[in-house]
Amino acid sequence: MTNRKEWNHAPDGPIQVSPLWQWPPKPLAAFRWYFDSWFIITINLCIAGLAVASYFWASPTLAQTETFSIGWITLIFARNFILLCVVAGSLHLWFHAYAMQGDDKKYDPRPFPRKGRMFTFNSQVLDNMTWSLASGVTIWSALEALVWWSMANGYAGTLSWGDNRAWFIAIFFLIPVWESLYFYWIHRFLHIPFFYKHIHALHHRNINVGPWSGLSMHPFEHVIFLGSVLIHWIVAAHPIHILFHLQYYTLTAATTHTGFEGLVVKDENRLALGTFHHQMHHRYFECNYGSLEIPWDKFFGSFHDGTAAADVKIKERRKKMMGT
Ligand SMILES: [Zn+2]
Numbered sequence: 001m002t003n004r005k006e007w008n009h010a011p012d013g014p015i016q017v018s019p020l021w022q023w024p025p026k027p028l029a030a031f032r033w034y035f036d037s038w039f040i041i042t043i044n045l046c047i048a049g050l051a052v053a054s055y056f057w058a059s060p061t062l063a064q065t066e067t068f069s070i071g072w073i074t075l076i077f078a079r080n081f082i083l084l085c086v087v088a089g090s091l092h093l094w095f096h097a098y099a100m101q102g103d104d105k106k107y108d109p110r111p112f113p114r115k116g117r118m119f120t121f122n123s124q125v126l127d128n129m130t131w132s133l134a135s136g137v138t139i140w141s142a143l144e145a146l147v148w149w150s151m152a153n154g155y156a157g158t159l160s161w162g163d164n165r166a167w168f169i170a171i172f173f174l175i176p177v178w179e180s181l182y183f184y185w186i187h188r189f190l191h192i193p194f195f196y197k198h199i200h201a202l203h204h205r206n207i208n209v210g211p212w213s214g215l216s217m218h219p220f221e222h223v224i225f226l227g228s229v230l231i232h233w234i235v236a237a238h239p240i241h242i243l244f245h246l247q248y249y250t251l252t253a254a255t256t257h258t259g260f261e262g263l264v265v266k267d268e269n270r271l272a273l274g275t276f277h278h279q280m281h282h283r284y285f286e287c288n289y290g291s292l293e294i295p296w297d298k299f300f301g302s303f304h305d306g307t308a309a310a311d312v313k314i315k316e317r318r319k320k321m322m323g324t
């Protein structure tokens, strides 16, 4: 071993080389080596890829969207419907229907899904799928169509790759930051007792969540949640940004509600999914309204970091809120 005192940080064992060049051959170890060096993916990167693919293979042209017509609107609806079914559906099958990962990295020990009269059709999965597909996908597609039409008619500015490449790329990074700001405030608004009771309670039927719970909302909540994309009436963008913006909201709603911290393959967490932060919001309600991109919860005292001390603080806060 090296003289560790000479280094601030050094690997624990001897440095490894690709098993492909070792004798006797270790095919499994070699496969693992290459798998590890290529399989570095994140949800944001996947969604950026999906947005680009959607633009080239499953979207109208800007010229087509100048006037509303059933053809291109159906294309948008069908693509969004399939996207949500593939993402939420496969996560549901993997984690819950077939329990491929068992309880590994599962937050809530209770089984999912549940049955009960609080759910539409008395079933959590059918309830969640109905609200997500019937209301969620419809409003998502309607807002997308509205922005395409606005761009085609000059009511919203358009930005092309050649206009400003740095800014074109920066918009992808700014959308999650904007989401963090926007979502925190509409979410707090939805927790005002009147709006909670009539609108947001539908999403909160899910105390133990699954991928289909993410977009399971009241239609009014879909309108204001996905209405975030109307920022592009002010901030000029390319249709790819619009696709990314809406797919980021809808598809990360599925991934963050998975109920598991991540996808484990060969004992390693390969893909970060649900956040404990939002999982706690579904359990305790009056904490963690936002996301971690901008820590609004920390600024406004509603942050639950998962520790016992935070638990006491949040319970006191709730008592105070009930008392007033
Ligand atoms: Zn809430």
Ligand SMILES: [Zn+2]
Pocket: 203, 214, 257, 278, 282
């Ligand atoms: Zn939620």
